[in-house]
Amino acid sequence: MYGSLWARHRGAAALVIIGLCSAPFASAEKEVLTSPVVGTHRQYQAEAARARQFLAQLQLTQNQARNLLPILEQAATLHIKRYEELAALLPEMLEAYTAFAAEDRLNQGFSRDVERRTARVHHAEISSGERFDRELLTLEQQALQVLTVAQREKLRQLEGRKLSARVARGDADERAAALRATLEELQARRRPACGKFGRYLLRPAAYDAVCALAGVQPSATLRKGVDVELDGTAECPREEFEKQQEQVHNLRREINNWNLINGLYLTQQQIERIVTLYDAHVAGGRPTVAVAGDPSPAVALERAVEEVLNPGQRQVLADYKACLLPPRNLKDPVRVGQAKDNSPYEQWLARARKLAGPELERAIQQLLDREADHHGELTKWERQERANVLRRAARQASRMSDAEFELDKAQLAEKITRPDRLDETRKELEALARAQGRPGRITQFILNPWFIAQLRERGQQLAAGLTPQPADLTKGPQAENCDRGCALPGKATTRKR
Secondary structure, three states, X not given: OOOOHHHHHHHHHHXXXXXXXXXXXXHHHHHHHOOHXXXXXXXXXXXXXXXXXXXXXXXXXXXXXXXHHHHHHHHHHHHHHHHHHHHHHHHHHHHHHHHHHHHHHHOOOOOHHHHHHHHHHHHHHHHHHHXXXXXXXXXXXXXXXXXXXXXXXHHHHHHHHHHHHHHHHOOOOHHHHHHHHHHHXXXXXXXXXXXXXXXXXXXXXXXXXXXXXXXXOOOHHHHHHHHHHHHXXXXXXXXXXXXXXXXXXXXXXXXHHHHHHHHHOOOHHHHHHHHHHHHHHHHOOOOOOOOOOOOOOHHHHHHHHHHHOOHHHHHHHHHOOOOOOOOHHHHOOOOOOOOOOOHHHHHHHHHHOOOOHHHHHHHHHXXXXXXXXXXXXXXXXXXXXXXXXXXHHHHHHHOOOHHHHHHHHHHHHHHHOOOOHHHHHHHHHHHHHHHOOOOOHHHHHHOOHHHHHHHHHHHHHHHOOXXXXXXXXXXXXXXXOOOOOOOOOOOOOOOOO
C-alpha cells in the first residue's frame, strides 16, 4: 500500500505537539511556536490539504495521475534547484544589502562597488525567479494536456471564481472590478506565471495526493523534493534559510523606505509634523493599516499627512515604486517631482543618434526587447510600428548638433517613451479608491511603524547637520536596478528569440 511522504516527518511533528502540551516554561512554549521549521511544516500541511481538495474537484483518474508523475518529477527537480540557488545567493544578498542600506541611510550617494554588487545579486535573484516561473509554466502547459475537455472547463470556472465573488459582494463598482482584472492581466503578461492548476499541482505538497491517486510509491526525486521543501539541504538547513530570508526581507524594506525618504527630500519641519500626526493617531488607539474594502479612520490621517507634502513631493509619491536601487529621478533632486523619468530614453537616443544601418536596427530591437520585458509583448504589427517611431526619432536626433540635442533631448525622449499601461491602470484604480474614501499610497508606504522609525532617524540626522548629497549619476548601474515596474533598463542586452 502507498506510504505517505509526510509519514517520515510525523515524528518531528509529534514532538512539537508534545512540546506544546507539556512544556513546563512559557519561554520554551514560545520558542516552539515561533520556530521557522514548525511554521514551514504547518504551511506544508495546509498546502497539502488545499491541493487534495483542489485535485478532488477536478476528479482526476488513476491513469491521469500516473501520466502526471513524470511532470511532477521535473517540477521536484526545479524546486530543489531553486532552493539551492537561493541558498547560495542569500549570504551574498545579506552582505550587499547591508552595505547598500548603510550608504542609503546617509543619503550622500553610493560608492560604485557597493551599488554594482547590490545590482548584481539583485539581478541574479530576479533572473533565477523568472527562469523558475518560466520552467514551471512550461510544465503546467504539459500537465494541462492530461486533462479532459470537461476538466479544463472546470478549471476555468475555478480560476474565474475569485473575481466573480468580488463583484458579487458589491465591494466595488463595475469600473473598479474591470480595472482590477486589467491590472491582473497586465501583471501576468509582464511576468507570466502558473495559474491555479500549476500552483497546486506542481508544489511538493501535492506529490502525496497525486501518488495516492496513482497508487504508487513516491520516487526518490519526489521524496527529495519534499525533504528540501520541509527541511532544506545539508549545506543550508531550512531554519537557516528562512532566517536569512527574513533578514533579506527586512533589509529590502529598510532600503525601500530610505529610497522614498531620500526621494521626498522632506524638511526637518515636515518630518516633525508627520511624526507628530502619526503618534497622535496611534496614541488614540486607531489603526494605521486599513482593512481591504473597509473605509478606515486611517484615511483622515492620510489626508492630514498629504497636506504636509508639497506638490512635487506628492508627485514623487504618486510615481514611486518599491525599487531596491532607486531609479534616476529619485537619485537626482533636479528631477524629483517630475511627472515621468524619461532619462533611459534620453540615454538610448544619445547612443542611437551615433548609429546607422544594422547597428541602429540592432539597438532598436534591443530596446523593443527590454520594453517587452518591462511592459509586455506587442503584436507583430504594433512592434513594427513602434520600431518605425524609434527609427525616426534616432534619425532626427542624428541630424542635430550636440548643443541642439542637449537642449531638445528631453522633449524628444518624451515623444518616444512607451506608455506604461500597468502604471496608468493602477493610478486610475487608486483615483477610484480615493473617490470612495479609501486609503491610498500614503497609508501604503508611509503610515507604518518601520517607515516612521526611519523617518524619525532622518529627522535626527537633519537636526545633527546632515547635508544630503546627490549621487553621481554617471557611476553605478542604470540597468536591472529594480523590481519590475520601476525604471526601464538602459543597458543593452540581446534576448534569445
